[in-house]
Amino acid sequence: MNNFVFENSSKVYFGEGCVKEYLSNILTSYGDKVMLCYGGGSIKNNGIYDEVVSVLTDSNKKIIDFPGIPSNPTYSKVQEGISLAKENNVDLILAVGGGSVMDCCKAISLGAKYDGDIWSDFWARGGVVNFEPLPLGIIVTAAGTGSECNGGAVITNEELKIKTGRDYPKLNAQFVMLDPTYTYSVPKFQMVSGAFDTLSHIMEIYFSEPDESNVSDDISEALMKNVIKNLRVAIKNPEDYEARSNLMWDATMAENRIIKLGKKTDFQCHQMEHQLGAYTNCNHGAGLAVLHPVYYKHICEVGKKKFAQFATNVWGIPKDNKTEEQLALEGVNALADFIKEIGMPTTLKELGVEENINLKEIAESCFIVGGSYKKLTHKEILEIFEECK
The missing domain is CATH 3.40.50.1970 (Rossmann fold)
Structure with a gap:
């Protein structure tokens, strides 16, 4: 670490x-x-x-x-x-x-x-x-x-x-x-959006160096599985105390600095969503749900070792005889499927972003972070936004 x-x-x-x-x-x-x-x-x-x-x-x-x-x-x-x-x-x-x-x-x-x-x-x-x-x-x-x-x-x-x-x-x-x-009284969409924000925070920390075995990544994997499991329960029964209490503590654990220890952290996707939100005032968690799968498809080849680990350790995808590249992509696809399952938007159109919005201006306003597996350019950020349409 x-x-x-x-x-x-x-x-x-x-x-x-x-x-x-x-x-x-x-x-x-x-x-x-x-x-x-x-x-x-x-x-x-x-x-x-x-x-x-x-x-x-x-x-x-x-x-x-x-x-x-x-x-x-x-x-x-x-x-x-x-x-x-x-x-x-x-x-x-x-x-x-x-x-x-x-x-x-x-x-x-x-x-x-x-x-x-x-x-x-x-x-x-x-x-x-x-x-x-x-x-x-x-x-x-x-x-x-x-x-x-x-x-x-x-x-x-x-x-x-x-x-x-x-x-x-x-x-x-x-x-x-x-x-x-x-x-309990938080509307379903807001509850799901908040839980996805929690999952996003953990992923932004997890998908960064170091890739060698470390305590922070092990805790992050447990937290991600916990969010996924308990969000499914809370969607079916919003007043399930165990599910809501777990989701509440998951959120705190994701951002109380513990799982960031020894990690570079990414947060490029958060930076992109922040600027999208600055121009459109869109829901934060929903914006992340739209951006994450597309962003990860752009960087998963560079970070294939961690993305393959994500596929097997978080989503339970069997390794079989698959390459790291195949497993990495399957992990990203599992995330995309989960986003659909929980009812989050998957496109900018579903997010309510107007078709004529100047995505180039938004892309150019985005801050480029240093912790990502792949340092993006503003041109590639624009490509991600365009692919999210």
């Missing part, structure tokens, strides 16, 4: 009823003003909002509401949140939602303690966080991104049409609450 330094400071409370059981005691460590952040309001319909507000009220906290965080958090929404936090001298940000809410709140926690432009200083390029951001707590209501246990935040600058993420350890939440029952 490659050398690494590991850090994860978030304390996790997992299981049914964890919010009622632990939140009030946790709040004693923070001041009186809590900025309660959430998305489109679904938490008000499913009872989660009332449950959280009840605990905050009983703990004598002043609540500053910050609703309306969009599914692809924008820099303008981040700036709005920063202003609200500063105006009210907030003591704690409490993010209640999925990855978009978490990411937006991490950026707000940074900006609330910073006087400059956080986009130019921390997202347009990597910066150094040499100060303490505003404390952040997270209550997860939609599993998938794994953003709850890292310092990563993906933000879209609408004006520049750039969607990019950075991971700063100081942006890790102080505490995270994972109640699988909070995910």
Whole structure:
């Protein structure tokens, strides 16, 4: 394995009823003003909002509401949140939602303690966080991104049409609450999309050097099989607690930095989807589902050893007398078949991308990563987009 330094400071409370059981005691460590952040309001319909507000009220906290965080958090929404936090001298940000809410709140926690432009200083390029951001707590209501246990935040600058993420350890939440029952009311498409995002995160890490036997790849294979198995169960029964709890922890494990240890990581497909999302505002997991099989067909010959291992160890495809190239392609095809099985889109048209969109402009805006088995050119990225039509 490659050398690494590991850090994860978030304390996790997992299981049914964890919010009622632990939140009030946790709040004693923070001041009186809590900025309660959430998305489109679904938490008000499913009872989660009332449950959280009840605990905050009983703990004598002043609540500053910050609703309306969009599914692809924008820099303008981040700036709005920063202003609200500063105006009210907030003591704690409490993010209640999925990855978009978490990411937006991490950026707000940074900006609330910073006087400059956080986009130019921390997202347009990597910066150094040499100060303490505003404390952040997270209550997860939609599993998938794994953003709850890292310092990563993906933000879209609408004006520049750039969607990019950075991971700063100081942006890790102080505490995270994972109640699988909070995910029961998530619509089926969103649930499946989130689970595929989890699978995508694991694949992006797995399909990178080193290829020699290592702990991270072994864990990744187990996680991928777990996602596939439990997603099938959850589709049939959305309130299967074991399936939903496994999918929730799969998402966290995929992005709490553990399986990245000693790995180069790829994330070229994520970079491509980010820019596709910046131009179209498409669903993140669904966009990845469209791109992944095509992208992998472009790189699997170069990374044939790992792709062949993926075929046999994750999908159970027998080796027989097949070559590595044959097995590698069969593994990619198995992934494509699974995407169809779970009802994810397989083309840009099915994703809702307009036919006349300028794919060349999107391709040229994509960042080229260094960890892929094959370093793409912008021309090849355009070819992938075109093949996805």
